[in-house]
Amino acid sequence: MSPTVADLLAGAVLLALTAYVLLAGADFGGGVWDLFARGPRRERQRAVIAHAIGPVWEANHVWLILVVVLLFTGFPRAFSQIVIALHIPLTLILVGIVLRGSAFIFRSYGGDDSGGQRRWGRVFAVSSLVTPLLLGTAVGTIAAGRVQRPTGAGFMADFVTPWLTPFAASVGGLTLALFAFLAAVYLTNETAEEELREDFRRQALASGVVVFLLAMVTLVLAWQGAPLVWNGLIVSPGALPLHLIVGAAATLSLWALWHRWWRLARVAAVAQVTCILWGWALSQYPWILPPSLTIAQSAAPLITLKLTLGALALGSLVLFPSLFYLFRVFKATEQT
Amino acid sequence: MTDLFAARSQMAMSLGFHILFAIVGIGMPLLMVIAEARWRRSGDPLDLELAKRWSRGTAILFAVGAVSGTVLSFELGLLWPGFMEAAGPIIGMPFSLEGFAFFTEAIFLGVYLYGWDRISPRAHLLAGVIVAVSGAASGVFVVIANAWMNAPAGFTLVDGTFSDIDPLAAMANSAAFQQVLHMTLASYAATGLAVAGIHAFLLRRDPLNAFHRRALTIGLMVGAPAALLQPLSGDISARNVAEHQPAKLAAMEALFQTRAGAPLLIGGLPDMDTKTTRWGIEIPAGLSLLINRDPKSVVTGLDSFPRADWPHVPTVHFAFQIMVGLGSLMALVSLWALFKLFRGHDLAADRRFLALTALTAPMGFIAIEAGWTVTEVGRQPWVIYNVMRTSDAVTPMPRLVYTLAGFTALYCFLGIVVAWLLYAQIIRSPREREWHRIYAPKPAVTP
Ligand code: HDD
Ligand code: HEM
Ligand code: HEM
Numbered sequence: 001m002s003p004t005v006a007d008l009l010a011g012a013v014l015l016a017l018t019a020y021v022l023l024a025g026a027d028f029g030g031g032v033w034d035l036f037a038r039g040p041r042r043e044r045q046r047a048v049i050a051h052a053i054g055p056v057w058e059a060n061h062v063w064l065i066l067v068v069v070l071l072f073t074g075f076p077r078a079f080s081q082i083v084i085a086l087h088i089p090l091t092l093i094l095v096g097i098v099l100r101g102s103a104f105i106f107r108s109y110g111g112d113d114s115g116g117q118r119r120w121g122r123v124f125a126v127s128s129l130v131t132p133l134l135l136g137t138a139v140g141t142i143a144a145g146r147v148q149r150p151t152g153a154g155f156m157a158d159f160v161t162p163w164l165t166p167f168a169a170s171v172g173g174l175t176l177a178l179f180a181f182l183a184a185v186y187l188t189n190e191t192a193e194e195e196l197r198e199d200f201r202r203q204a205l206a207s208g209v210v211v212f213l214l215a216m217v218t219l220v221l222a223w224q225g226a227p228l229v230w231n232g233l234i235v236s237p238g239a240l241p242l243h244l245i246v247g248a249a250a251t252l253s254l255w256a257l258w259h260r261w262w263r264l265a266r267v268a269a270v271a272q273v274t275c276i277l278w279g280w281a282l283s284q285y286p287w288i289l290p291p292s293l294t295i296a297q298s299a300a301p302l303i304t305l306k307l308t309l310g311a312l313a314l315g316s317l318v319l320f321p322s323l324f325y326l327f328r329v330f331k332a333t334e335q336t
Numbered sequence: 337m338t339d340l341f342a343a344r345s346q347m348a349m350s351l352g353f354h355i356l357f358a359i360v361g362i363g364m365p366l367l368m369v370i371a372e373a374r375w376r377r378s379g380d381p382l383d384l385e386l387a388k389r390w391s392r393g394t395a396i397l398f399a400v401g402a403v404s405g406t407v408l409s410f411e412l413g414l415l416w417p418g419f420m421e422a423a424g425p426i427i428g429m430p431f432s433l434e435g436f437a438f439f440t441e442a443i444f445l446g447v448y449l450y451g452w453d454r455i456s457p458r459a460h461l462l463a464g465v466i467v468a469v470s471g472a473a474s475g476v477f478v479v480i481a482n483a484w485m486n487a488p489a490g491f492t493l494v495d496g497t498f499s500d501i502d503p504l505a506a507m508a509n510s511a512a513f514q515q516v517l518h519m520t521l522a523s524y525a526a527t528g529l530a531v532a533g534i535h536a537f538l539l540r541r542d543p544l545n546a547f548h549r550r551a552l553t554i555g556l557m558v559g560a561p562a563a564l565l566q567p568l569s570g571d572i573s574a575r576n577v578a579e580h581q582p583a584k585l586a587a588m589e590a591l592f593q594t595r596a597g598a599p600l601l602i603g604g605l606p607d608m609d610t611k612t613t614r615w616g617i618e619i620p621a622g623l624s625l626l627i628n629r630d631p632k633s634v635v636t637g638l639d640s641f642p643r644a645d646w647p648h649v650p651t652v653h654f655a656f657q658i659m660v661g662l663g664s665l666m667a668l669v670s671l672w673a674l675f676k677l678f679r680g681h682d683l684a685a686d687r688r689f690l691a692l693t694a695l696t697a698p699m700g701f702i703a704i705e706a707g708w709t710v711t712e713v714g715r716q717p718w719v720i721y722n723v724m725r726t727s728d729a730v731t732p733m734p735r736l737v738y739t740l741a742g743f744t745a746l747y748c749f750l751g752i753v754v755a756w757l758l759y760a761q762i763i764r765s766p767r768e769r770e771w772h773r774i775y776a777p778k779p780a781v782t783p
Contacts, residue, residue, distance in 0.1 A: 054446075055451075056446055058398070058402055058446060059443045059446055061406070061442070062435065062442055065405075068410060068413075069409065069428065069431045069432055069434075069435050070428075072412070072413060072428060073428020073429070073431065074425075074428070076421045077421060079417075080413065080417035083410070083413035084731055090414060091414065094410055095742070097403055098404065098406075098407060099746075100403075101399050101403040102399060102750055102753070105395065105399035106396075106753060106757065109395060110757065155734060155735070300425030300428070304428060304429075304501060307429055308428060308429070308432055311432045311433055311436075312432070315435070318439075318440060319436060319439050322440055323443060325447070326446060326447060329447055330450065
């Protein structure tokens with residue numbers, strides 16, 4: 001069976017989401033490490049983090065907007081069910097995004113007032129911690145097949161209990177850990193100072209272990225909480241190769257960190273996170289909102305799908321060279 | 337408070353907040369680029385200082401614009417899922433294109449802000465130009481989406497479902513050109529005159545300050561031409577509204593009865609129950625003349641529409657009066673400014689001119705809020721004009737008053753912080769030691 005146009009657009013959504021997780025996710029993770037910065041090199045760690053995030057976070061953030069836009073353009077029914085059922089967590093995510101972005105910029109441009117800077121730094125760091133938890137919760141609720149049209153069974157039943165589950169919470173925790181892990185691995189590549197590198201390496205190793213533990217917890221909870229995911233990740237024929245790949249990437253990233261092969265660690269971490277996301281997506285294919293709405297059922301008319309793909313292709317011609325330029329200007333020079 | 341009303345208020349508040357930053361995101365990059373281009377030609381460090389300060393200000397405002405815009409893209413769905421489910425496939429196109437404009441804007445703003453000493457001066461200026469162009473482009477695309485709500489096109493409606501969807505025809509709707517033109521001019525007029533006005537105010541106390549003089553000139557160079565064109569563009573908009581959205585035009589003018597030789601109403605208090613307006617000044621046949629270029633022509637009044645399809649007339653009428661009133665003042669001040677600039681007068685020497693320019697500083701922003709009130713409240717009770725009612729689009733989620741209160745509090749707080757930062761970082765005169773830095777002789781190289 002060859003993929004349909006709708007499948008292609010769904011794939012584009014997945015790619016945009018992947019880019020968001022790999023890029024903006026690490027910016028969130030940077031905020032987490034800002035919060036947990038300890039010891040004598042605390043302020044220098046924070047400076048490296050701010051320096052790494054500063055020029056790129058706004059561009060990275062646009063991937064989320066692309067995900068939203070592609071969803072409501074290409075899969076309007078799925079979008080409308082998601083925004084109704086997840087109204088509360090999504091609203092909280094927005095508050096987190098607003099506070100984080102503004103606090104970061106207020107801290108950077110707040111002048112010499114160090115008290116004010118510390119307060120904004122705290123707001124930035126705390127919202128960087130809370131937002132990924134909620135983002136993961138939202139994704140976990142979708143994966144669990146609990147995003148449904150309201151049944152009129154009451155406020156709690158329609159708008160709260162669907163996402164207030166152990167499985168969704170564990171996906172939230174896993175998301176946070178992944179973001180922190182990505183950030184720490186990237187940060188080892190962002191500084192030439194040995195001491196700071198060692199700090200970030202320790203944090204990367206620690207969060208890598210936490211990722212592993214939380215992934216196990218999530219998998220166990222999926223048995224009850226997200227049968228479709230469980231099925232896709234344990235029972236289906238594609239499951240074993242997938243686990244092997246994720247496992248290999250995870251081992252490789254930790255191993256590379258251990259041996260201080262910074263660039264290899266970064267590549268492996270990216271592969272690991274990408275495989276986790278795609279594993280989830282494959283496990284619920286062809287559902288977009290299991291178990292009620294498939295990609296085909298929720299897709300917009302063909303003409304819209306085609307035009308949107310066309311716009312994406314055209315936009316990419318502008319986007320990728322620009323992104324390449326941005327990262328070359330700000331990221332290539334860090335490595336010495 | 338009903339949930340529908342809370343949703344409408346939350347939408348209005350979020351849009352009203354975002355637009356302030358969006359305007360600046362469109363206008364400021366142009367000012368910044370002009371200052372930098374002048375610096376490259378003149379070598380005057382003052383121009384460089386202006387470009388740097390403005391880019392710091394833009395960085396703060398852009399970030400708040402980006403996060404409040406993100407809130408909006410979710411809110412379209414969170415508050416109006418019925419609308420987005422139907423409209424998404426039809427007007428997703430401009431939103432997707434807007435997404436790419438955001439990318440280029442954010443990417444090159446990053447390059448611009450953090451790249452002063454990492455890339456060549458030419459590349460740096462080019463990055464600024466790209467920010468300015470993509471800022472304008474993102475405004476254009478989102479206004480096209482809004483124009484579609486006012487003048488829906490590109491589908492046929494069969495038993496309440498949308499079929500024969502044509503996203504390109506939807507983008508080419510009959511309100512798009514007028515609204516895009518008017519909004520783009522509005523952004524430059526508002527930003528340019530705001531910058532000019534702020535520095536005019538400071539020049540009244542400190543008339544010799546070279547920093548403020550330069551800023552005043554650049555602000556006027558951008559703001560004045562746009563403000564001068566704005567009434568013309570508004571006229572084009574008004575005639576388009578008369579043709580395609582007659583109920584909105586009738587509400588703007590508080591025209592309760594359809595009639596020939598309709599008067600132009602200035603001020604006044606419309607009463608929707610008695611269908612009369614008290615205390616207004618009527619210019620006989622003025623409206624007919626403006627809309628159809630014929631003083632005897634007929635203009636459709638609100639009596640041609642069922643009462644349930646009326647927007648809230650006093651709100652729309654007041655908002656329209658405010659926009660047109662402020663727009664006229666801005667155009668007059670701009671005319672004076674351009675006259676003085678061409679004559680080579682010393683702008684800062686004329687205290688009356690400075691006072692008047694200072695007064696125009698907030699006017700563009702107020703006019704834009706008022707203009708959007710005309711457009712959006714004037715479309716009610718429809719979210720898609722004559723196709724879908726706002727009440728049919730709203731989310732089933734109850735207790736929206738809490739999110740309304742939460743976002744209002746959050747935005748008030750952010751607004752105060754931003755205002756304070758802008759004052760402390762951008763607007764106030766350079767302190768003495770900063771003057772030293774601006775004009776400092778290069779430190780002698782020690783052998
Ligand atoms: C600097 C701001 C500014 C100024 C000086 C004016 N306007 Fe305006 N106006 C806007 C900013 C604006 C706006 C906020 O940008 C709107 C809202 C929607 C739109 O497209 O532009 C708008 C909408 C708008 C509409 C409704 C369009 C619609 O609903 O489709 C009309 C009829 C006018 N304007 C007419 C005028 C006239 C006759 C003006 C004469 C002075 C004027 N405007 C000055
Ligand atoms: C007429 C109305 C609008 C105009 C002119 C406008 C224009 C702009 C501009 C110029 C920016 C760049 C950032 C900035 O300057 O702060 C921006 C940001 C943004 N706007 Fe709006 N906007 C409008 C309404 C909306 C609406 C209704 C939405 C929701 C769908 C929206 C979504 C966004 C988003 C998501 C961003 C962030 C982009 C980023 O991260 O760089 N805007 N807008
Ligand atoms: C940024 C400038 C804008 C401002 C200040 C603004 C203002 C408003 C106001 C005051 C309302 C409430 C109207 C009422 O219910 O009485 C509203 C509603 C709404 N606006 Fe806008 N608007 C802007 C631009 C846009 C754009 C660009 C879009 C879409 C692309 C948009 C989409 C909507 C929607 C979906 C609603 C809710 C449904 C409705 O009340 O009709 N607005 N806006």
